[in-house]
Amino acid sequence: MHNTEHKRYFSQELLDWYEINKRDLPWRRHRDPYYIWVSEIMLQQTRVDTVIPYFHRFIERFPTIQSLADAPEDDVLKCWEGLGYYSRARNLQAAARQVTEQYDGVMPSGKDEVSGLKGIGPYTSGAIRSIAFNIPAAAVDGNVMRVLSRYFLIEEDIMKVKTRTKMEELVLTLVPDGRASDFTQALMELGALICTPKSPKCLVCPVMEHCSARLEGKEESLPIKTKAKPPRPEYRLTAIVEGTGVHEGKILIRKRPAAGLLAGMWELPHVIVPADGGSVPAAMPEETAMVGLRDALLEEGIPVQPIGHVMDAEHTFSHIQWNMGVYRCKWQDVPPAALQAAESAAAYETGEENFRWIHVQDMERYAFPNVFIRILKVYFSS
DNA sequence: CAATCGTGGTT
DNA sequence: TAACCAAGATT
Known part of the structure; x- marks a missing residue:
């Protein structure tokens, strides 16, 4: 149903679009794996605009993995105050101490090594390895699942783990050689700027021509997602x-x-x-x-x-x-x-x-x- | 698998 | 305004 031709089209158009339309974000100004790591943890379930000031303060207060590992936990939490999901901060510091002790303070790039760090799950592992190290790894978050479910018309519940792992396999078939870093970011950037949850901007989408959901008029009803229970x-x-x-x-x-x-x-x-x-x-x-x-x-x-x-x-x-x-x-x-x-x-x-x-x-x-x-x-x- | 774990912005 | 949403991980 989706031949390699449509896949190649998707990846190439996406990269071209990203090159022109990517936002100037603080963590995109460096290739330091530590910066990428901190930003990815902060961005979990959190908007870019909210994260930016926290990112600046955090990097200023903890410029290196070593400085984060050495800090009192209360200082780390204070730096995270108001950002929410505070286990992220505690796990991030615990992981910094892991890196200090196990990897001589140098962020590893291997799959098992990165995934073994506290607070780093499948998405963040793929994000760090692809964005910081340019390794062809899948970073499938909410943005990516939305984009893929629409372009490839995947009508499966994105809340299920099985759906995510399926999309990870799909992503690996899409990553152009040597372009893992840009491709990961391009995929998420499209979801953030064009392929939005509501009222997607299909008319200016670089891959609209072969988007299955768009062709079938289903772009507004995808992705399929089970409703959250009220608090x-x-x-x-x-x-x-x-x-x-x-x-x-x-x-x-x-x-x-x-x-x-x-x-x-x-x-x-x-x-x-x-x-x-x-x-x-x-x-x-x-x-x-x-x-x-x-x-x-x-x-x-x-x-x-x-x-x-x-x-x-x-x-x-x-x-x-x-x-x-x-x-x-x-x-x-x-x-x-x-x-x-x-x-x-x-x-x-x-x-x-x-x-x-x-x-x-x-x-x-x-x-x-x-x-x-x-x-x-x-x-x-x- | 489903529940737990924050907060603020958007519709 | 209530519902939904935002670059998820852990248990």
């Missing part, structure tokens, strides 16, 4: 704990666990409210919320007295929607008897474990998820 709602009560005594003028923050959602990031103390009977914090009487918050935090060894409602906040992750009621609280100095129940309260006072008392200006030293930055901004500006 499940969660209800959380959040505390802005104001310090007393030596901690006067400060608030309490804590560091999240090393795994899971927002791993390793800092946050305001908060508790989940069991969602029975639709008890949305916004709808919950403030008195009820404050009593619940006080009791729940004391269970976790954080003795506070809620004072009043600050704001409601909503934050949507890929799979969870947080509905938050935020309350100003006063740290409660607990009498010795009660201290036993709140066993770890003393730990916060000494600043041990994963808790800190901070001033507003200390925020720049800790990496916070976006939702807490928004809340703290409102709090500190009022």
Whole structure:
């Protein structure tokens, strides 16, 4: 159905188009595998315009693989703050340490070596090897699957691994000799600029003439993709704990666990409210919320007295929607008897474990998820 | 395979 | 405005 003639046409026209239309992007100004690597990790599920300022800051702060490997993890997370999917940052640094230890600090180019690095999957492996080393490897991302599913009329669910591996094989038959780097980027560039998800610009597409989807009027209905499940709602009560005594003028923050959602990031103390009977914090009487918050935090060894409602906040992750009621609280100095129940309260006072008392200006030293930055901004500006 | 893991822009 | 989307990896 698709002869080598149409394939050759596709590859050649695509390369010619790319040469003229490629964007001037920061990571395209070098062939340094480290730059390509960092950009590819940042670009996962993230728009180019969002990545650009992060890329500049990251390369300035961590100019080499060695400097990244040597840095404290908190510094790396701070540099990633606001970009999302924070495991990318943690894995990137872990991989930098792998390269330092296993490959003398030099980025490898072999398939098994690259794929063996943390955070580098099939796509990123192909992207680094083709773009940085000009090796004929397939880098099949969302853009590429969209372009290929349309040009070759592949009516299979692109969410399935099998579809991606099939397209990887297809790509390998398309890469012109010695042009792997440009071809990979051209394929993605076409998906980003011309063969867009909605309203593809077929009239200015360099390969429109032999695009099967276009010829059959199916360009708008491809690729086929299963719908994502809507995020499940969660209800959380959040505390802005104001310090007393030596901690006067400060608030309490804590560091999240090393795994899971927002791993390793800092946050305001908060508790989940069991969602029975639709008890949305916004709808919950403030008195009820404050009593619940006080009791729940004391269970976790954080003795506070809620004072009043600050704001409601909503934050949507890929799979969870947080509905938050935020309350100003006063740290409660607990009498010795009660201290036993709140066993770890003393730990916060000494600043041990994963808790800190901070001033507003200390925020720049800790990496916070976006939702807490928004809340703290409102709090500190009022 | 399907769920987990952020955020902001576009339609 | 709600839904969809953006250069995916890990478990």
